[in-house]
Amino acid sequence: MREASTGAERELPSSGSSGSSGARTRGAADGSGQDALPAAQQELLRRAIRLERWTLAAVALGVLLVGALAGQSQSMKAAWMEDSLSLLPPLAFLIAARRIRRRPTPEHPYGHHRSIGMAHMVASVALLGMGAFLVIDSATTLLSRERAPVGITVIAGHAMWTGWLMILVMALTTIGPVILGRKKAKLAEPLHDKVLYADADMNKADWQSALATIVGVLGIGIGWWWADAVCALLISASIIHDGVKNLRGAVRGLADARARTYDDSASHPLTREVVSVAEREAWVREAAARVRDEGHVFHVELFVVPAEGTPAELARLCEDLRERIRDIDWKLHDIVVAPVTEIPAAQVGGTA
Structure with missing residues (x-):
């Protein structure tokens, strides 16, 4: 990782x-x-x-x-x-x-x-x-x-x-x-x-x-x-x-290539900043991020590995759920399970 x-x-x-x-x-x-x-x-x-x-x-x-x-x-x-x-x-x-x-x-x-x-x-x-x-x-x-x-x-x-x-x-x-x-x-x-x-x-x-x-x-x-x-x-x-x-x-x-600066001259530094912020957390051992350009804003997927001694129940439950979802169908390939406190309103009814 x-x-x-x-x-x-x-x-x-x-x-x-x-x-x-x-x-x-x-x-x-x-x-x-x-x-x-x-x-x-x-x-x-x-x-x-x-x-x-x-x-x-x-x-x-x-x-x-x-x-x-x-x-x-x-x-x-x-x-x-x-x-x-x-x-x-x-x-x-x-x-x-x-x-x-x-x-x-x-x-x-x-x-x-x-x-x-x-x-x-x-x-x-x-x-x-x-x-x-x-x-x-x-x-x-x-x-x-x-x-x-x-x-x-x-x-x-x-x-x-x-x-x-x-x-x-x-x-x-x-x-x-x-x-x-x-x-x-x-x-x-x-x-x-x-x-x-x-x-x-x-x-x-x-x-x-x-x-x-x-x-x-x-x-x-x-x-x-x-x-x-x-x-x-x-x-x-x-x-x-x-x-x-x-x-x-x-x-x-x-094509969802890694996000770049507004003039496409270089990779944007914010991805590294996102990872750096995560790694400064005491409970994070390793971190990596994927960032794609959505237009004016970016979509960020942040992956973190808890440090030793950190309660791992939530991480284990998320990983188990991720694997069960992957087993449903081969087309469910890239899965991120993110714990949240509230479901975004746009997602309500989105599975119909």
Whole structure:
């Protein structure tokens, strides 16, 4: 048991230590996913919801403007596709934030925390798929040596190269992603919200791709026909990179891999802290924990071995019951018997 506690199980990450700030509602296990958050995190969640609504408005406006001026420019079309794709993470976040307000029921005894993980998966798959499409589309254009025309438009009786309008629109579309992305990135860690982090990452890709698009349009203006398609490929590569990174994290979370930090960069230290707290108890000889990411919160299974001299009646009874349950059917494989003083309300009637 001691080896298990120092291996992968003990390294399972859980939500950040920032989640300890504030006080959760008593009986939060029976409440909604929002009730499970401390007061400080609930306020951060409300701020994140407001940011995502502003993001939807800003991105929708950018999609309309870029789409109206895209013409035959490959990099402009790529930027339009990425801007359209940028609508998915905030939409997924807002839907998930609404779903986690639902309370646990006998049909959903664990609540709806994993709506966050499902939203992360949806955004990641769409991001990766569209990135792959843009790579194929841009590479085909480059290999076929197709030249994208950027014509002349007339404004107030004056002829103007359309490229200048494209550049102006792309420059304007960088403002929202820069501001909103930085704000969302600051909220992702204290909320332990991977969808919010993925959206902030998308916003970063948005303004970077907008700059690449400006370079591509300028390339067309000076006769570098290939600059447009090359910049589109660079945009596509950025999308694929973000898609792969986020998809890997989403799959790990939904597959019950050990919990990790909000950016999936490392195992979360809270699992080790849980074990350390248990091992400091005088009656505990050994301890190990399994922690899985449920969205904003973690599910913890803590295994303890009583020290010698500790009354073992309860532990023995729990182990005997665990074995009898295991003998019922082979499908009852992973069983934890946890003594409690009260049955959670969501479990009542759940065996019907």
